[in-house]
Amino acid sequence: MKKFAMAAIGGTLAGIVATTYVAGPLLAQEGAREANVYEQLDLFGDIFERIRAQYVEEVDEKELIEAAIGGMLTSLDPHSSYLSPDDAASMRVQTRGEFGGLGIEVTQEEGFVKVVSPIDGTPADEAGMEAGDFITHVDGESVLGLSLDDAVTLMRGPVGSEIVITVVREGESEPFDVSIIRDTIKLTAVRARTEGDTVVMRITTFNDQTTPNLEENLKKQIEDAGGIDNVNGIVLDLRNNPGGLLTQAIRVADSFLESGEIVSTRGRDPEDGERFNATPGDLADGKPIVVLINGGSASASEIVAGALQDHRRAIVIGTKSFGKGSVQTVMPLKGDGAMRLTTARYYTPSGRSIQALGVSPDIVVAQPRRRAAAEEESDSPARRSRSEADLRGSLNNDSLSEDEIRQIEEEREKAEKAAELREEDYQLAYAIDILKGMVALGPK
Numbered sequence: 001m002k003k004f005a006m007a008a009i010g011g012t013l014a015g016i017v018a019t020t021y022v023a024g025p026l027l028a029q030e031g032a033r034e035a036n037v038y039e040q041l042d043l044f045g046d047i048f049e050r051i052r053a054q055y056v057e058e059v060d061e062k063e064l065i066e067a068a069i070g071g072m073l074t075s076l077d078p079h080s081s082y083l084s085p086d087d088a089a090s091m092r093v094q095t096r097g098e099f100g101g102l103g104i105e106v107t108q109e110e111g112f113v114k115v116v117s118p119i120d121g122t123p124a125d126e127a128g129m130e131a132g133d134f135i136t137h138v139d140g141e142s143v144l145g146l147s148l149d150d151a152v153t154l155m156r157g158p159v160g161s162e163i164v165i166t167v168v169r170e171g172e173s174e175p176f177d178v179s180i181i182r183d184t185i186k187l188t189a190v191r192a193r194t195e196g197d198t199v200v201m202r203i204t205t206f207n208d209q210t211t212p213n214l215e216e217n218l219k220k221q222i223e224d225a226g227g228i229d230n231v232n233g234i235v236l237d238l239r240n241n242p243g244g245l246l247t248q249a250i251r252v253a254d255s256f257l258e259s260g261e262i263v264s265t266r267g268r269d270p271e272d273g274e275r276f277n278a279t280p281g282d283l284a285d286g287k288p289i290v291v292l293i294n295g296g297s298a299s300a301s302e303i304v305a306g307a308l309q310d311h312r313r314a315i316v317i318g319t320k321s322f323g324k325g326s327v328q329t330v331m332p333l334k335g336d337g338a339m340r341l342t343t344a345r346y347y348t349p350s351g352r353s354i355q356a357l358g359v360s361p362d363i364v365v366a367q368p369r370r371r372a373a374a375e376e377e378s379d380s381p382a383r384r385s386r387s388e389a390d391l392r393g394s395l396n397n398d399s400l401s402e403d404e405i406r407q408i409e410e411e412r413e414k415a416e417k418a419a420e421l422r423e424e425d426y427q428l429a430y431a432i433d434i435l436k437g438m439v440a441l442g443p444k
Helices: 002-054 061-074 085-094 148-155 210-224 246-254 300-310 373-378 402-424 426-441
Strands: 081-083 098-101 104-109 112-118 134-138 162-168 176-181 183-186 190-195 198-203 233-237 261-266 274-277 289-293 314-318 326-332 338-347
Touching (some): 061 081, 061 338, 085 338, 246 300, 402 426
Parallel strands (some): 198 233
Antiparallel strands (some): 098 183, 190 198, 261 274, 326 338
16 A cells, blocks of 8 residues: 555656656746847837937838838738827728728738729829739839839829829730829718619628618619519629628628628637627529629628528529638727737638638629620620511511510510620629529429
8 A cells, every 4th residue: 555655656756757748848938938039129129229320321210120020010911000199180080981092992912002993983093003003103203112012102103193103914015104183082881773674783802881772772763673582683793892891791691691690700819709690681682693793892791792602592503703712800009000910810601601712602703804896796786696577578476466476576676685684794794684584483
């Protein structure tokens, strides 16, 4: 018994010694890491003082420190950044839907500024800027090597002033210049219209106006159609929508879902993860939905498209989306500035991370480039093949009444009008055709 007790005591002592041997190096490593951090901070202070004292020109200490903070944040990822007091105030204005500028959402890729998407009806959109364009120079000054914030600052200027942007575009052999007149950007978050029996909801951004605009516009279009029974479906057009507020993306997706998860976010600490679920109520009353996306659909747009796709509530059509699957938290700092920091990734209901991959459409439909005038002439009515009705002396159709013939002609006119839309916007026309097909095959 004594031997057993001694063995137990010996085991306990050995355990204590072993724990000491393991914990000791860990504590030493932690202490060394902290000491190294303080050494680096001392190095920063030393460099700062040398710049102040020995740089060829006198420097503004505040600007120097802000530049150091900005560099630290932009080294993390393209979306983390420091916001000066002016930038922070500008960002708060943008979420309300009105601000000054060009009207393009940009990111940084391989040292160049890349256009995520131009915003509908803005100077950049009207000047012909496209999603995927690379901006290499602003007024002849190269943006290579500049931080994204510095490049954006270079593009800012008084309303009414001109800016010349040098653009590299896929499919173009040489860079070219685009002249843009800066203007006040007034965002209309949602535009709505009816094409045939289909309601088209064009969502341009996700700001404080988005969900109220969506509800108001959809209600009006349904009323104008004479009720939801006269609507065959809804097209949610999210093309070239750069995103915006996460809360608005959740509310828009919730507008068409009765239940289930919309999106989840996961940060470095598992306890910081959040899950957002739909509440009962579907603005479309179960009518089929087609979502249109392209390479300019980013962030909040991808949340909506991914949620509706995973719940089989909508068919997603177009081309692969941008692939911004990270969440930025804006944190106020002293002196009215702010820090935009990437704090989490978001995931669709099926657990997919969209980061760098984007949302893949159920049906890939590319938007063809405008055809040359000579090609359009070849499709003119004079060149189309003739039918039986065009032949001299052809027999009349005596099996139909005048009302039935009139109805057929009206339906033909609708079909021809839909065909004209293909020349203007092929992807939208395709989406409307899909809805027509779904209704035609559905229950009577």
